[in-house]
Amino acid sequence: MKDKYKGRVTLPVELDFYEETLELSKRWGADAIRDSDGTDLDAQLKLIPGVKVYSKYFVARGDNEFALNHMEEAQQIFVMSEYITAYDDTLDIEFRKGFLDKQIVPNYDHDSKRYWQVYDRTTNEELDTDQWELDKENDIVSIKNTIAFHEYTVNFLAYMVWDPTQMYNYITNNWTDREREVPFDVRGPKANKHVKEKLRDWLEKNPETDVVRFTTFFYHFTLFFNDQEKEKFVDWFGYGSSVSPLALDAFELEYGYTLKAEDFIQAGYYNSTFKNPSQKYLDYIDFQQRFVCKEAKELVDLVHEYGKEAIMFLGDNWIGTEPYGKYFESIGIDGVVGSVGGGATLRLIADIPHVKYTEGRFLPYFFPDTFYEGNDPTIELMENWVSSRRAILRNPLNRIGYGGYPSLAYKFPKFVDRVEEITDEFRGIIDNVENNKPYAKHTVAILNSWGKIRTWQAFMVAHALYYQETYSYFGLLESLSGLDVDVKFISFDDIINHGIDEDIDVIINAGDAHTAFSGDDAWNNPTLVKSIRSWVHDGHGFIGIGEPSAYEKGGRFFQLADILGIDQELGFKLSTDKYHNLPMPSHFITQDMKSKFDYGERVRNIYALSSQTEVIADDKNSISIAANAYGKGRGVYLMGMKYSHENTRILKRSIYYSLQQEDEFNKVHSSNLETELNVYPQSESVALVNNTSEAQKTLVYDFNGNYTCIELKENELKWGHYNVETGSFSF
Amino acid sequence: MKDKYKGRVTLPVELDFYEETLELSKRWGADAIRDSDGTDLDAQLKLIPGVKVYSKYFVARGDNEFALNHMEEAQQIFVMSEYITAYDDTLDIEFRKGFLDKQIVPNYDHDSKRYWQVYDRTTNEELDTDQWELDKENDIVSIKNTIAFHEYTVNFLAYMVWDPTQMYNYITNNWTDREREVPFDVRGPKANKHVKEKLRDWLEKNPETDVVRFTTFFYHFTLFFNDQEKEKFVDWFGYGSSVSPLALDAFELEYGYTLKAEDFIQAGYYNSTFKNPSQKYLDYIDFQQRFVCKEAKELVDLVHEYGKEAIMFLGDNWIGTEPYGKYFESIGIDGVVGSVGGGATLRLIADIPHVKYTEGRFLPYFFPDTFYEGNDPTIELMENWVSSRRAILRNPLNRIGYGGYPSLAYKFPKFVDRVEEITDEFRGIIDNVENNKPYAKHTVAILNSWGKIRTWQAFMVAHALYYQETYSYFGLLESLSGLDVDVKFISFDDIINHGIDEDIDVIINAGDAHTAFSGDDAWNNPTLVKSIRSWVHDGHGFIGIGEPSAYEKGGRFFQLADILGIDQELGFKLSTDKYHNLPMPSHFITQDMKSKFDYGERVRNIYALSSQTEVIADDKNSISIAANAYGKGRGVYLMGMKYSHENTRILKRSIYYSLQQEDEFNKVHSSNLETELNVYPQSESVALVNNTSEAQKTLVYDFNGNYTCIELKENELKWGHYNVETGSFSF
Incomplete structure (x- = not known):
């Protein structure tokens, strides 16, 4: 065996x-x-x-024999100096300050006036190149005609003379006996x-x-x-270290326009995802x-x-x-x-x-x-x-x-x-x-500005690292990763250009206002707004998490406030009385909760639009869970989705509720939220899994809604048989 | 006596x-x-x-004999209907829905095409007047060529046939036996x-x-x-009920342009302060x-x-x-x-x-x-x-x-x-x-978009009413009202057009991002930014509360981040490592605190810009108090200023600290934060007040920094003598 x-x-x-x-x-x-x-x-x-x-x-990398002899082909990067305040009409900026000299070395081989830029960050305007001079001896940019009490920065092109991963290992493990590996550019x-x-x-x-x-x-x-x-800076998605004069020239030739340092630096945002x-x-x-x-x-x-x-x-x-x-x-x-x-x-x-x-x-x-x-x-x-x-x-x-x-x-x-x-x-x-698609009643699409290319990569700064600002959203992905739904990642442009795919049942938009994950000015597009409204009205579900569809316009902050039944108060509508904010005593979505909804980071001032809004949970005068009927579909609002088994259950219930399918919930389902059930039609098998290190008891519902009580040992994975004819399970 | x-x-x-x-x-x-x-x-x-x-x-008001006979001179108001979704290419809006019929009656005496407007709130564009018709019989506006799943509203001009205060008293006290008073317009x-x-x-x-x-x-x-x-709506500052065709005509004659309903309605913001x-x-x-x-x-x-x-x-x-x-x-x-x-x-x-x-x-x-x-x-x-x-x-x-x-x-x-x-x-x-100006070492100016006209009226929706969204800022005014400083209210335009008045020592900017109290796009003006920087650098103080100087530009969210030493993370700079966020073990500003800083409503993701920033208090990974040297002055950041005696003390200390005057603090001062001291040079008297209903003991410091220990009974106000020659006090 x-x-x-x-x-x-x-x-x-x-x-x-x-x-x-x-x-x-x-x-x-x-x-x-x-x-x-x-x-x-x-x-x-x-x-x-x-x-x-x-x-x-x-x-x-790892080939210094070649690299050290061809330093002109070392990899390069655009970086920005610190902000320096002018107190007079001239200013010297020591632009290398704060960078690791062993990694970042200014590129003095190419024309600085072509590749470098000096910005007045108080106006956020670029200075004319004749307003500054580069002193290569002393690594200084000298600026004239500055305005006192404006802040200035230098965007400069640099060789990256130490491979970041080797540098990380070298410094972390104190590898002082090894050579620092210089990465080179295959362009x-x-x-x-x-x-x-x-x-x-x-x-x-x-x-x-x-x-x-x-x-x-x-x-x-x-x-x-x-x-x-x-x-100093880490972006798992960043293209920063892929630039070079060669790349920029090739780009210009193909696209007919010039990329400048600022296109990469963005005043320090560096094209953050x-x-x-x-x-x-x-x-x-x-x-x-x-x-x-x-x-x-x-x-x-x-x-x-x-x-x-x-x-x-x-x-x-x-x-x-x-x-x-x-x-x-x-x-x-x-x-x-x-x-x-x-x-x-x-x-x-x-x-x-x-x-x-x-x-x-x-x-x-x-x-x-x-x-x-x-x-x-x-x-x-x-x-x-x-x-x-x-x-x-x-x-x-x-x-x-x-x-x-x-x-x-x-x-x-x-x-x-x-x-x-x-x-x-x-x-x-x-x-x-393997090669046996598990049963999924629903397909859920995560909607943001990136879509498919960042599949399972939304809300990430560095791979698998925790950030205070992101865990309340990343928990959504963690929850979905094991939930019995199919998951897609779609972009606003997908919807605007091609409509909403036939197979999608529920769309989720999650993120902080103004980020690419919430969408910011993507929501200024009426085609997008209208498409989702009509689709939800037709019997689909929309789940908004955090500050979904946030873009202040037409008296709304959340452009899909009408679907969600809630909006966020920015201060401009304080004069309008807010009623209807009392939570209901119980609700389908929170039925399995053992404790108060622990959403993660708080979102302020979420209020109900009308008495039609189902307020399901709140916290300190801000609504944390709400639902709202919209035609044959529904909108569901969740303040956050910090990962936990309880929240995974809230998400699962929100999916059903958004589709007005409460009656379908107790089918192909394991009642105990510490457990999950997966069904494999092709192999006619069922997997019941205990996600905790304690024994659990659960009711397992089959396709007909009939249930059996099953006990599971700590961490146990129990296989059962799925009778495709009758829709029942046996363990 | x-x-x-x-x-x-x-x-x-x-x-x-x-x-x-x-x-x-x-x-x-x-x-x-x-x-x-x-x-x-x-x-x-x-x-x-x-x-x-x-x-x-x-x-x-209160003269229905006149009013009822001259209903065409009743007061008027522009109001907006509810948002109504179109499902087809025509839409009927019952625009009176949600209003009190006894108060708001559509004005059918004047040309609706001139004074009324219909908006597509999904595009936030006005419809051509030939796209809609008013049915006066049924109080309906019928719109044609609507776009399915866009939301529409009607801006309409109405007579306000019930005085709001009388209405409030009438409804609250159940005055069913009295006449409803119709307010009339002196225009x-x-x-x-x-x-x-x-x-x-x-x-x-x-x-x-x-x-x-x-x-x-x-x-x-x-x-x-x-x-x-x-x-339904209350704005203590609102000019909504002052409109009329007569006023609009007179305005147009004088200013040379037409005011429309939307200028008053603003998609439901109604010119909120x-x-x-x-x-x-x-x-x-x-x-x-x-x-x-x-x-x-x-x-x-x-x-x-x-x-x-x-x-x-x-x-x-x-x-x-x-x-x-x-x-x-x-x-x-x-x-x-x-x-x-x-x-x-x-x-x-x-x-x-x-x-x-x-x-x-x-x-x-x-x-x-x-x-x-x-x-x-x-x-x-x-x-x-x-x-x-x-x-x-x-x-x-x-x-x-x-x-x-x-x-x-x-x-x-x-x-x-x-x-x-x-x-x-x-x-x-x-x-x-009376007529005896109390001693004030400092003049503090509250800086916002309104300035002097809203003296002591910032952060107010309705007079003296509590709002969840405002108490963290209104506490600033409450604290200042009894603090031994002179207080001014200035606007951004005051600074831009006239510079900063000589007598001002400390400027405070407090409010939620994007509001008129924080300033929003006022901070897009480099003259403003530069003026405050140079002034602080010269030895003045700047205190920011909540989301001060918030306007995303040049890689900063707070345009005065350089003065404050902190900024707010919107997500775009998550790739930049944040160090220096550990609070100092003790600090001048928090020296009298008996408990954790209770600022009020939380502001998320405040981080230190550099190791120069003095992080003084934090809460759940967001800095709640910080200070930063800027030339001869300082910036101080406070997350909020919910009113309390402790916070009043924090504010007083922040004022001194922002001016680099820590050494001056223990002069003309009562050490116990439950007490306050005021000095009246002209009458050569001193008032020491106990702000609690318990007995208090305090050290009272005179102009030389010499102190006496004084006991006060509950709520006591104790008068003393101020010896102008020696600068000492006697009780």
Whole structure:
């Protein structure tokens, strides 16, 4: 029986750990081994029969022999100096102040008057180039005719002479003995030629490698440090480090207009994904994606030519390869591997189209910060597994893996046992789930300015990191990742240009006012507003979270206030009396709540528009849950969606309620909100999962609304049979 | 001794209560009696020697004999219908829905195509007048060529056939036996003539009246009810009920452009004082003020002609008379009387220029809701007195009074005793304080879009009413009303056009983003920004409360972030790492705090700009108090200023800190924050006041920083002597 389950697991390896690796590999059913940044593969290990060898491969870094000899092809970035106040009519700006000299070096090779800019940030206007001079000796820009008490900044082009990931590892792990790796730009003709020659050479020399794991291709997401060697700026989506005079010239040739430093710097916003993208930035993204995908394809083709597989790491130098973008398919990559922080980041990897397989690296890393005497690493292991498992049951990864030093994990026998159980459970799920679409009564679409390209990536600043300003929205993705619905990500333009797809049942708009996730001036478009109104009226659902459809116009702040039944008071309507704000004693949406709705961050001054609005919950005079009938559909307002099992249930109920389908709720459903139910029609199976580390009891409702009481052990996943004829389940 | 204190008190009277009134009048030292809406003066009472008689006088209401015969001169208002969604290409709007028929009656006498408008609120564009027809029979506007799922509203001109104050009293007190009073418009030629003739006639017939108390002149602040007879809209500053075709025509003739319904309706904002005023609205205010003041002057002249005094009630029909406006002085009114809800509303009355005297009506009203068996009305009495007394010590009213039925108060002997003490204490203060400017080390200016005209009236929707959205800012005024500083109210235009007055030490900008109190696009003016920066740099203070100087531009949300050392994260800068947010262990500003800073309503995501920022307090990852050195001055940020004694102390310390005058703080100061100290150089006296109902001990610091320990009984006001030569105090 056991043999059947072998495989689907990648093991990190280290030198001088051969026998133990064999043991772990057998117990966990590993069918692949891999090296990582900092470790190398033991020659012996490469020869285990049936076990594939993954080798990491850096394209645009880790080759200082080339890089140091071609510094003119080093990667570049536009950055902005600090704000400096003028006290007189001249001003000197030490523009490098606050940057890490080891990473950011001004580009003095190209014409500063062409690529650099000086801004008066008090007027937010650019100064004429003859108003300032660059002093390269002293790294100073001297400005004349300044206005006293205006603030000025310098936008400058710089070489990025330290790869951000290596820099992070170097500084964090105190690698003072290693060389700082200079990243180079494949737009440079020499670099372009070099990376291809070097890969071919490497492929020749590494016949035992089965899978080349690109980490990743060319341009790192924007990440730079300050002069204290601490992170100064991080944007996982940022195209900042992909610029160069070559790129700008090529862009201008194709698009017929010039991109300036400010198009990238945006007074310090640097094209944050939280800001509605400018058309210029969208053009640039498209331009770079095409270049990156074309170049990446050449490397992947080369790997294939040598009979190997090519996979990429989702992160680091991934800019331009967006897996949900238009050109990703063209790369021809075989697989994607990424880090799993929970359900949403799992789905981010698992849902990637056009690849043969996806692989998730689970937590915890086998590092000393978790694997030390007295600590129990199985706690983090199980938390990570249980939160990810919800998502796996909706759409599984094809493979899982762990990272770090296996010798550390090996010292914790209970941990090794648990991973053995997890890998078995994972393979068990795959048997039932892979290529077997789970039953979903509804399709839910997340609507924002980015849409599909940022699938499962909304509300993210840096991959899987917590931000005070975002967790109340990111919880929506985490909840949805394991909920029995199909999920799509659509943009305002999708609706404006193509209408709302037939398969969508419920649209969710979530975010802070003025961000790209709420939509800001996208809501100034009557076509958008009208389309959603008519569609909801026709029997669909609209769920608004936080400050949905916020754009002050026509006396409304929320442009879909009429659907939601609520609006936000900005102060301008204080003279209008607000009645109807008393919550109802009970409601369908909050029926399973055990405690007060814990939405996350508070949104102020939400009030009901009329007595028709169903006020469901409130907090300190602001409505936190409301619903409103709109034709045959409904609007539902939620103040926030911090992730929790309770809130996941509120979301599930909101979906049904928005569709006026309360009567359908107790079908294909597990009553206890600590549990979830998934049905696989093709394999005629049912998975009932306990998402807690305590035993749970629940009523499981079948397609007919008949229920059975089921008990589940802590963290248990229980499989049952689905009788397709009768619509009933048996466990 | 007692006799000296007689006077300065106005007593309300009622019929058949003669002897008791005499007794109260003697004990409280009343030197004036008055009637009110609902009561008349007893003939006997008018003859008490030495006691003046105030008679209420309604100019534009309370005369239905005229009004009902001249309905074409009834007052008018522009109002907006509900939002109605079109489902097809035609739409009927029952525009009267939601209004009280007894108050709001459509004006069908004038051309609807000229005065009415129909708006598509989804595009926020006006429809061509040929796109709609008015059906007067059925009170319906029928629109053609509508767009399905757009929302539409009708702006219509209506007669306001019920005076709002009488309506309020009528509905609240269930006066079903009285006539509903129709207010008429003195712009109407017949009404204009009538009010003057009638006043002359009334003056002839009321020789025993000493003081005519106008309640008030012509136009009521905007107040209308809904179809449930509940308040629908209230704006104490609203010019809504002052419109008419006559006024619009006169305006157009003078200004050369036409005002439309939408200029008053603003998609339902109705020119809220929380919204930056449009130039059109400012023009209209000026236009009406000139008219109102001119007409009011004629009436006041008439009163003077008869040897009587004329005073006005600050409220009800006060629109156009703004006592801090440009034309108020020209009315020639002798006094203003208003209701006192606390220190700020007291100063609102007491600070009024160009009058011989001001009078405040204190709480509680002698009404059955307070004066019932088992309740102790002295509690509210003392609270109101103690909070008002702080302000009286800075700038006293000339007179105080009470309202309601004295027979009710008479039943509570303890209450009568306390009022006797209060009236004595009040006269005692006056003796020391009147025409004797109290010592103020600093002048503080409140900066917003309105400036002087809304002196002590910022953050108000309806006079002295609490609003969830405003108390965190209104507390600033309440704190300042009794603090030993001089207070000015200035506008952005004042600074832009005339610079910052010499006498100002500290500027405070307080309010929610985008409101007229924070300033919104006023901060898009570099002259303003630069002026304040240079002035602070020169050694002045800037205090920002809530969302000060908020206007997103140049990478800042708060345009004075550089002074304040903090900014608000809108989401666009999440990629920039925020350090320096840890509060300091102790700080000058919070030195007297006994508990956590209770600012009121929370402002989200306030972060420090640099390590130079002094983070003084925070709450849930948002900074609540910060300070920042800026040249010789400082910026201080406070999240809110809910009124409390603790927060008043924080404000006082912030003023000193912003001026870098920490060393000066323990001079002319009472250490216990439950007490306050005022010094009167001209009378060489000192007032030390206990603002609590418990005994307090405090250190009183003189001009040299020497202190004495003083004990105060509950609510005590202790007078001391100020030795001008030595700068010391003795009690």
